[in-house]
Amino acid sequence: MKTKQAHILLVEDDPQDVASTKRAFLSQGIDNPVHVAPSGKVALDMLQGRGRPALDPIPRIILLDLDLPEMSGLDFLTALRKDPLLKACSVFVITGQSTPKDLLQAYDLNVAGYIVKPIQYTSFVDIIATLNSFWNLIELPN
Amino acid sequence: MMPPEQTCEQQLEALRKEFEEFAYIVSHDLKAPLRAINNLSAWIGEDLGENQEPEVQNNLQLLQNRTQRMERMINGLLEYSRVSRQDLEVQEVSVEAMVQRLAGAFPQSQTLEVHPSHLPTFKTYAKKLETVFQQLLQNAVTFNEQETPEAWIEAQEQADAFVFKVRDNGIGIPAEAQPKVFNIFFTVQPKDRHETLGVGLAITRKIIQFVGGSISVQSTPGHGTDFMFTWPKTI
Incomplete structure (x- = not known):
């Protein structure tokens, strides 16, 4: 599948960071459909169709904050990897924290990358631009 | 009734937990709003476009800085x-080699000539001692207006400790500022002159206190600064 059409799921509870991501996407001309979930639980509900129709197509790229209400990012990731339909999703952790323990746990759960949110907006735009060129390089499953 | 006595391990565990929480609050909870402020000011700049009032542009830049x-x-x-x-590994360290290596690692714009003499080789918290020398040498070169910044590093052996002295030919520290240089976020120079934070010497003193030593400073403005610290021979 061409990554250009891939749906993206952003799991992020801070509205300011959601706005940053959307703005950075806009500035880089990234027009993939973006879905937003404010917690790990809502993200899982959206993917698995609990209490609502499941997202279709399945977002093959997930941008995940770790510090989330209800269900933490790592718990979400654990559940995702157990689901046969979802375990192939590419997950990029984009978070404000980086303890060595979080980092190791995330890579143990096969994340495609672990990024610490920079303070500067311009650095964040650079990160999104790099991710975008990476996504355009790789093939994703249907 | 007396509260149940905690074992050392329990106290240590409680302290460790408290520290983890503190570090988390500092690194995560304080940074999130800061990131928002930085982002919002960048967006205001973007939205105002190219034709900003110079004063507005300048203020936005200051806000970001x-x-x-x-x-x-x-x-x-x-x-x-x-x-x-952190950095609790005990290793044998040649202080002379360490000092030479640290001085060699400064960028071209900040070269420092070091003159080590009588420096010991001993087993200690190598990384911590390195941080101390790194900081003192960094100060020697940062606060220096000589054509060739220089530092003289020597050691005296006492019964249980080494006394290290780092002398530089820098600008020196005014007498009234000397008692405060080890305080965190204290800077002698106005903040627009040197982009220094006032963290280095605070960390230096904390490390030296951690190993059971002490540090003092002597300086004559215009003639350089002497830092002297004791460091135990065995950890």
Whole structure:
């Protein structure tokens, strides 16, 4: 599948960071459909169709904050990897924290990358631009 | 009734937990709003477009600079709080080789000529001692207006400790500022002159206190600064 059409799921509870991501996407001309979930639980509900129709197509790229209400990012990731339909999703952790323990746990759960949110907006735009060129390089499953 | 006595391990565990929480608050909870402020000011700049009033543009730039400075302060605070927890590997270290290596690692714009003499080789918290020398040498070269910044490093052996002295030919520290240089976020120079944070010497003193030593400073403005510190021979 061409990554250009891939749906993206952003799991992020801070509205300011959601706005940053959307703005950075806009500035880089990234027009993939973006879905937003404010917690790990809502993200899982959206993917698995609990209490609502499941997202279709399945977002093959997930941008995940770790510090989330209800269900933490790592718990979400654990559940995702157990689901046969979802375990192939590419997950990029984009978070404000980086303890060595979080980092190791995330890579143990096969994340495609672990990024610490920079303070500067311009650095964040650079990160999104790099991710975008990476996504355009790789093939994703249907 | 007396509260049940905690074992050392329980106290240590409680302290460790408290520290983890503190570090988390500092690194995560304080940085999130700072990131928002930086982002919002960048967007205001973007939305105003190219034709901004020079004063508005300047103020936005100042706002961004200050948020970046605050980020560095938060990182400094975090590093300060980690002194008693990290870099605890004990290794044999040649202080002379260490000093030469540190001086060699400065960028071209900041070369420092070092003159080590009578420096010991001993087993200690190698990384911590390196941080101390790194900081003192960094200060020697940063606060220096000589054509060739120089530092003289020597050691005296006492019964249980070494007394290290780092002397430089820098600008020196005014007498009234000398008692405060080890305080966190204290800077002698106005902040627009040197982009220094006032974290380095605070960390230096905390490390030296952690190993059971002490540090003092003597300086004559215009004639350089002497830092003297004791460091135990065995850890």
